[in-house]
Amino acid sequence: EAGVAQSPRYKIIEKRQSVAFWCNPISGHATLYWYQQILGQGPKLLIQFQNNGVVDDSQLPKDRFSAERLKGVDSTLKIQPAKLEDSAVYLCASKGGRFEQFFGPGTRLTVL
Amino acid sequence: QKEVEQNSGPLSVPEGAIASLNCTYSDRGSQSFFWYRQYSGKSPELIMFIYSNGDKEDGRFTAQLNKASQYVSLLIRDSQPSDSATYLCAVTFMGYKLSFGAGTTVTVRA
Numbered sequence: 001e002a003g004v005a006q007s008p009r010y011k012i013i014e015k016r017q018s019v020a021f022w023c024n025p026i027s028g029h030a031t032l033y034w035y036q037q038i039l040g041q042g043p044k045l046l047i048q049f050q051n052n053g054v055v056d057d058s059q060l061p062k063d064r065f066s067a068e069r070l071k072g073v074d075s076t077l078k079i080q081p082a083k084l085e086d087s088a089v090y091l092c093a094s095k096g097g098r099f100e101q102f103f104g105p106g107t108r109l110t111v112l
Numbered sequence: 113q114k115e116v117e118q119n120s121g122p123l124s125v126p127e128g129a130i131a132s133l134n135c136t137y138s139d140r141g142s143q144s145f146f147w148y149r150q151y152s153g154k155s156p157e158l159i160m161f162i163y164s165n166g167d168k169e170d171g172r173f174t175a176q177l178n179k180a181s182q183y184v185s186l187l188i189r190d191s192q193p194s195d196s197a198t199y200l201c202a203v204t205f206m207g208y209k210l211s212f213g214a215g216t217t218v219t220v221r222a
Binding site for chain 2: 055100
């Protein structure tokens with residue numbers, strides 16, 4: 001069974017630029033999550049999708065972050081414009097019928 | 113008050129010893145509790161979960177839950193150098209949201 005795929009793995013941009021991350025969950029997993037993990041901290045949930053609907057986006061900074069999950073499969077997370085404090089690892093996770101969330105390898109974003 | 117708090121660490125233990133990790137949580141209604149292991153530069157992987165008060169053992173790992181005290185712990189017996197990682201406590205919040213602690217970094221000295 002293939003795991004959660006994410007791309008790119010690394011991204012360096014300057015502040016005020018825009019960036020997009022892509023996630024392909026495990027086949028058949030209805031629930032998809034985007035987390036932000038700042039160095040030295042635990043992952044923080046940004047948004048949760050159930051199929052192509054948003055379950056929770058209460059911690060998503062909507063003035064600059066957006067996310068979509070068209071057709072209930074792949075998902076993209078966008079930041080526009082980026083700030084220095086957005087430097088972090090962005091983790092995508094998916095969950096099927098059981099309780100366990102499976103994490104992708106993450107995208108390490110550096111904002112200069 | 114943070115939703116999930118872990119002992120700050122780092123924790124250094126000799127090979128073969130027991131590593132003890134602690135976690136407290138604020139939502140008295142939390143029902144599900146997880147321990148994730150995260151190697152440096154890697155993504156978290158689930159190693160233990162527990163729902164009921166008491167102990168749950170899986171190999172060298174034992175999770176302990178006390179809902180009355182809002183406390184969950186992880187014991188790693190016979191610690192190995194390969195156990196050196198950051199351990200994240202995660203608790204369901206508001207019934208479905210997973211809230212993570214900041215993690216405790218464990219180093220096992222050979």
